[in-house]
Amino acid sequence: MANVLAFAETRGAELRKVALEAVTAARQLADATGGGEVHALLMGAPGIASHAAALGAHGADVVLVVEHPGLALYSPEVAAATAAERTRSGGYRAAIFSASARGKDLAPRVAAKLGVSMASDVTSLEPNGDAIVVRHPTYTGKIIATLRLTGTPAIITVRPGAVPPAPNARAGRVGRVAPALDPAAARVVPKELVQGNTAKLDLGEAPVIVSGGRGLKAPENFRLVEELAAAFGNAAVGATRAVTDDGWRPHSDQIGQTGRLVSPDLYIACGISGAIQHLAGMRTSKTIVAINKDKDAPIFKIADYGIVGDVLEVLPVLTEAVKKAKQNG
Numbered sequence: 001m002a003n004v005l006a007f008a009e010t011r012g013a014e015l016r017k018v019a020l021e022a023v024t025a026a027r028q029l030a031d032a033t034g035g036g037e038v039h040a041l042l043m044g045a046p047g048i049a050s051h052a053a054a055l056g057a058h059g060a061d062v063v064l065v066v067e068h069p070g071l072a073l074y075s076p077e078v079a080a081a082t083a084a085e086r087t088r089s090g091g092y093r094a095a096i097f098s099a100s101a102r103g104k105d106l107a108p109r110v111a112a113k114l115g116v117s118m119a120s121d122v123t124s125l126e127p128n129g130d131a132i133v134v135r136h137p138t139y140t141g142k143i144i145a146t147l148r149l150t151g152t153p154a155i156i157t158v159r160p161g162a163v164p165p166a167p168n169a170r171a172g173r174v175g176r177v178a179p180a181l182d183p184a185a186a187r188v189v190p191k192e193l194v195q196g197n198t199a200k201l202d203l204g205e206a207p208v209i210v211s212g213g214r215g216l217k218a219p220e221n222f223r224l225v226e227e228l229a230a231a232f233g234n235a236a237v238g239a240t241r242a243v244t245d246d247g248w249r250p251h252s253d254q255i256g257q258t259g260r261l262v263s264p265d266l267y268i269a270c271g272i273s274g275a276i277q278h279l280a281g282m283r284t285s286k287t288i289v290a291i292n293k294d295k296d297a298p299i300f301k302i303a304d305y306g307i308v309g310d311v312l313e314v315l316p317v318l319t320e321a322v323k324k325a326k327q328n329g
């Protein structure tokens with residue numbers, strides 16, 4: 001039986017979906033090792049403790065709340081010192097973070113402070129004897145490495161979307177923890193968070209992603225992609241690097257090796273060739289649909305469903321079909 005720590009990621013006063021994913025992954029790991037406790041580490045400005053119930057509902061036995069006015073914005077040094085101190089003193093078998101931008105910053109700092117090994121961007125994790133076995137896509141997703149983590153604690157980042165949040169009600173008892181470093185004494189003090197379009201669903205949180213590439217021919221044709229996303233109601237719009245480099249879409253929309261890594265339930269690739277650098281960011285999506293006029297386009301090799309046709313003609317038809325399906329419940 002082993003206790004597991006989960007880092008509950010926030011953005012400002014909001015709890016992120018990846019926080020629930022980390023808690024879910026920690027719960028599954030704890031249960032599979034005989035039912036240890038899951039402790040969620042939740043840091044932020046005073047009031048952040050209000051998210052303890054959501055963490056408890058997803059499997060946290062204890063929510064360790066670190067509230068401080070200096071933690072309204074993510075402070076890398078304070079978060080790393082506090083998470084490392086908690087991981088050390090808690091005697092956890094593993095500490096789970098998201099492989100989000102923040103998790104990628106924080107988890108290696110924690111591993112380095114503790115002098116322990118870490119596995120990054122894993123898509124599954126399970127105990128095997130005394131080890132934890134994780135799967136990690138590598139070489140832009142061409143190879144799935146299976147890693148056995150034998151050291152304790154194991155520091156693990158989980159790819160956003162790979163472990164969907166699953167309700168699993170636990171007590172979510174709140175415990176208070178002081179920051180291991182005074183935020184005012186940190187060498188880096190974040191001053192401001194510049195937010196993009198907050199009305200947009202985040203790529204890492206959306207269950208459906210409709211993504212466009214150069215096959216759309218012109219930036220104004222992304223309207224068709226946006227309309228399909230709007231018809232779903234729970235979809236975000238992504239893009240290839242070819243179109244973000246050309247300024248058709250903001251760089252924050254880019255999916256791939258040098259962009260966002262996503263694993264939605266449904267990924268619809270519109271006019272995208274399927275270059276390996278793009279596949280690296282989306283090939284772990286649960287269901288992939290590709291629309292391309294070239295029947296030999298590489299994207300069809302990983303697609304579950306393929307439509308060979310002109311994306312400018314296919315998209316309006318798909319959008320109407322989705323709208324109808326929604327109307328009919």
Ligand SMILES: Cc1cc2nc3c(=O)[nH]c(=O)nc-3n(C[C@H](O)[C@H](O)[C@H](O)COP(=O)(O)OP(=O)(O)OC[C@H]3O[C@@H](n4cnc5c(N)ncnc54)[C@H](O)[C@@H]3O)c2cc1C
Nearest residue numbers: 213214215240241242256257258271273277278293310311
């Ligand atoms: C170091 C490095 C890192 C990179 N990182 C990334 C990354 O993170 N993400 C990323 O996406 N790319 C990345 N790239 C770029 C990548 O190699 C490709 O160039 C890019 O993904 C291609 O984008 P695309 O599919 O939109 O364009 P193209 O490769 O030009 O493909 C366009 C596709 O549209 C189809 N098409 C054309 N007209 C139509 C039509 N009317 N209807 C239907 N289909 C049509 C064509 O058949 C074609 O398959 C990286 C490259 C390098 C070297």
